[in-house]
Amino acid sequence: MALLVAAGAVGLSSAARAATTCDVAYTVNQWDTGFTADVKVTNTGPAVTSWTVSWTFAGNQQITSAWNATVTQTGTAVTAASLAWNGALATGASASFGFQGTYSGTNAVPAAFTCGPVVVDPAPSTSPTFDTDCLGTALCDGFESGLGNWAVTTPDCSGAGTAAIDGTEAHTGSASLRIAGAAGYCNHVFVRSTGILGATTNVWYVRYWVKHTTALPAAHVTAVAMTDANDSGKDLRFGGQNGALQFNRASDDATLPEQSPAGVALSAPLPVDTWTCVEFKIDGTDGTMETWLNGTSVPGLLEDGVATHDIDSQWLNRTWRPALTDLKLGWESYGDGADTLWYDDVAVGSTRNGC
Numbered sequence: 001m002a003l004l005v006a007a008g009a010v011g012l013s014s015a016a017r018a019a020t021t022c023d024v025a026y027t028v029n030q031w032d033t034g035f036t037a038d039v040k041v042t043n044t045g046p047a048v049t050s051w052t053v054s055w056t057f058a059g060n061q062q063i064t065s066a067w068n069a070t071v072t073q074t075g076t077a078v079t080a081a082s083l084a085w086n087g088a089l090a091t092g093a094s095a096s097f098g099f100q101g102t103y104s105g106t107n108a109v110p111a112a113f114t115c116g117p118v119v120v121d122p123a124p125s126t127s128p129t130f131d132t133d134c135l136g137t138a139l140c141d142g143f144e145s146g147l148g149n150w151a152v153t154t155p156d157c158s159g160a161g162t163a164a165i166d167g168t169e170a171h172t173g174s175a176s177l178r179i180a181g182a183a184g185y186c187n188h189v190f191v192r193s194t195g196i197l198g199a200t201t202n203v204w205y206v207r208y209w210v211k212h213t214t215a216l217p218a219a220h221v222t223a224v225a226m227t228d229a230n231d232s233g234k235d236l237r238f239g240g241q242n243g244a245l246q247f248n249r250a251s252d253d254a255t256l257p258e259q260s261p262a263g264v265a266l267s268a269p270l271p272v273d274t275w276t277c278v279e280f281k282i283d284g285t286d287g288t289m290e291t292w293l294n295g296t297s298v299p300g301l302l303e304d305g306v307a308t309h310d311i312d313s314q315w316l317n318r319t320w321r322p323a324l325t326d327l328k329l330g331w332e333s334y335g336d337g338a339d340t341l342w343y344d345d346v347a348v349g350s351t352r353n354g355c
Helices: 261-264
Strands: 002-008 021-030 034-044 052-056 062-067 071-076 077-081 094-102 140-141 151-153 160-168 176-183 188-194 205-213 220-229 235-241 244-249 254-256 276-283 289-292 327-333 340-349
Touching: 062 071, 077 176, 160 188, 176 188, 176 327, 205 220, 244 289, 327 340
Parallel strands: none
Antiparallel strands: 002 021, 021 034, 034 094, 052 077, 062 094, 071 077, 140 340, 151 188, 160 176, 176 340, 188 327, 205 276, 205 340, 220 235, 220 327, 235 244, 244 254, 276 289
């Protein structure tokens, strides 16, 4: 059966984004407990460089695989995001994707579809956008003006990972950065800014709010990366391993905390399906680090310059004095581990900004 639904997108007034409308044709082929769906998206608004389509299942449908789009599901809510090669749609142009799923009982066609806001001009500007409250010398970005100061990057190789502004989800305001990160190294994607570091040169306090859908996996993943000019341009990476938050130094693969059971227990998981405030301090003068989760310091992510077994003794095997040159937000998996994340209210300064 087929259904044609006109789906109006959320209206956004920013010059960097456009309110987009679309028609969606949803064609189902089903059997006793399974089905496939072909979805054709036709852009009825201005030309776009990427697109998302969202809907809610009325029953217990579960998507098991997808093609020609990155499709994520949380409960009954589903979002499909374009890939790098099929995101650009002129007015009247179409793109198709599909997925396979399971169900029991009835398999009703979704009642409505929504086209998400899309990035029209992702080129980085020369200065950050100030659109959230900051303290002191901090620079902030809440993505209310689109990507603006950020450029999408997929170092070395690219695959199914996507980055886009999402006008249906936000911590504050009306928009956030949505990262759809698939498993496997080449499916990584980040947005990168050098401007948000501002005049901060020796001590960096980074604060952001994040919401994600899948618990941190056992495998190593990265969500935030910062190029370190004093470490041969390698990244200082912040993500997770063994289900808990961790820092990783790409140059020697040192971790904070150490990946012993006791070390991991001193870190913390990243809560799912809720907005969480993450803060960390990187001190370039003495190499010390501290991390806060919803305002509380995490013992396993504290590097105080004195070697502590299970926490930072491995990290302190060599002298490290970082010089950070950029901030990258996204998702990278070095094994198993796909996730969808939303970032909002990012702040970088020389003093702690708080939650």
